[in-house]
Amino acid sequence: MERRCSPQGIAADVTGPHRGVFYVLKKLRLVVAGDIGCYTLGATPPLQAMDSCICMGASLGVAMGLEKARGADFARRVVGVIGDSTFLHSGMTGLLDMVYNGGTGTLIILDNSTTAMTGHQDHPGTGYTASHQPAPKVDLEQIARALGVHRVQVVDSYNLETLERAIQEETAAREPSVIIARRPCALLKKEKEAVYAVSPDNCLSCRYCLDLGCPAISFSDGHGVIDPVLCNGCGLCTQVCPGEAIRKAGEEDE
Ligand code: SF4
Ligand code: SF4
Incomplete structure (x- = not known):
């Protein structure tokens, strides 16, 4: 049948800055252990780049389970994907457990600087409380390193070439790694970019x-x-x- 438009429709626009990550994951044909957030729409056509989504924080646990069940070679084809707010809510323990248990997996943190799925609430990584009062701003890169991850890359979610290179490098490495794919949610912008x-x-x-x-x-x-x-x-x-x-x-x- 002739394709005339994206089958995702307008609702999928909430995947905004994450779209490129899922495009690359599909291109590389990786197994993607997903999580709960706007980016869960990466499971839908035409991206179809999420193989599991169980509950908040489950992404890295599933990826780690796959490594334990299938071995470290199989883990070279697996990534966990989680949003910034979900990582801070319930993903950090999974990363610590992977390091502690000798896992070699890769976690991609989709950092859009908000909690987009539930209405753009702030979180500990934005520098504001939920009622938008100034608050200490935690650093995702420092958290990953503090949990024992030595390989941490921060990449631009809008640069497909950089994304692909980072994902290939980190999935090939036989030690835990974190890629922070960063771009603010498109819906946070007050001024429209050139179209x-x-x-x-x-x-x-x-x-x-x-x-x-x-x-x-x-x-x-x-x-x-x-x-x-x-x-x-x-x-x-x-x-x-x-x-x-x-x-x-x-x-x-x-
Ligand atoms: S990718 Fe470029 S060349 Fe291909 S259909 Fe779209 S606009 Fe045309
Ligand atoms: S530049 Fe515009 S049309 Fe192209 S992918 Fe981004 S939002 Fe879509």
Whole structure:
């Protein structure tokens, strides 16, 4: 059947900055032990990059269980994925347990600087209390190191090349590792970023842009189409387009 738009629909836009992580995880064909948050939508088409989701904080426990059951070689193909607020709520113990029990897995912390799923509440990593009073701000990188993880990388969630390299490096390492994929939730921005548009003349009709599951992208009249109202200017689609057909709006015909 002809694909005309992302089957995820508009609700999936809450995956915002996490979309690129799931795109890369799917590309690398990794086993993904997921967790509870807006990013759980990474399990839905077209991303379909989450293999388990049990309860808050279960991601790394599942990944560790897979390593115990299938061995350290299999663990090279497994990652745990958890949001920043969920990690601080109930994920830290799983990381400590993995270090303590000799695990060699990789945890990706999707840091969007908020608790997006339940309405953008603050958490100990934002520097504010739930009633938005100033509070001590904990550092995710320092927490990971304090729990005994020596391999910690912080990467930009909007840079697919950097994401892929970091995930390949850390899953290959035979020791515990943490990747913090960082970008604030797109819905937190007060000002709209410059949006992107497709140049129909340069479009190859390959539909690769639809694989991102971005609700702003559809396919019509033989070329990709970007809805400027839904586009948040993340630039991910420009990184997957082989025809260089996607550029900032106003520059697509240059
Ligand atoms: S060439 Fe670019 S804009 Fe056109 S369908 Fe392919 S990825 Fe989408
Ligand atoms: S820049 Fe591309 S991927 Fe990002 S929101 Fe806009 S259309 Fe979607």
